[in-house]
Amino acid sequence: MAIKRRQHGQGMTEYIVIVALVAVAAIAVYQFFGQAIRSQMAGIAQEISGKSASGAITDAQTAADSAKTEATTKKGLSAYSNDNSR
Template sequence: MDKSRKERGQGMTEYLIVVALIAISAIAVFSNFGRTMRNQVAGLAHELVGTDSTKYGVKYAQKDAGYANDAASKQKTMGDYSSTNILSKQK
């Protein structure tokens, strides 16, 4: 195998590692702030189509941000995941 093929393979491997790290980071961010981010995007979508976003996405994003702030201030362990899960309380 010549040197250029090895370097190309190394570059592809590095690229895949970077893409994997970005994907893992995105999953972590959306798992922690997913509801708030979805509501903010919904508010932006309402603004784009001309409706008032304060009635929809922004209000819910602020509410979910409050839930996230309350949840972040509590001490948690792996054993009490279901008791601190915001989604399980809002169903």
């Protein structure tokens, strides 16, 4: 009976670890693409309400270009002091 209870606890622990990893990954993705996602959602909301979303679309494209530039920037310990001087 005690062995079965430990196995149940192990499954729950594994589930919690997986959920935590997914949450960390989601936070990282949102951090990286957050502005582009917010601009896209603003554009969708404006289009649904019948207004022009050209400004929001331009903002989303600018944010996407910024994300692309950030993605190609080399990250590492050699650039650590450069990133922290901002």
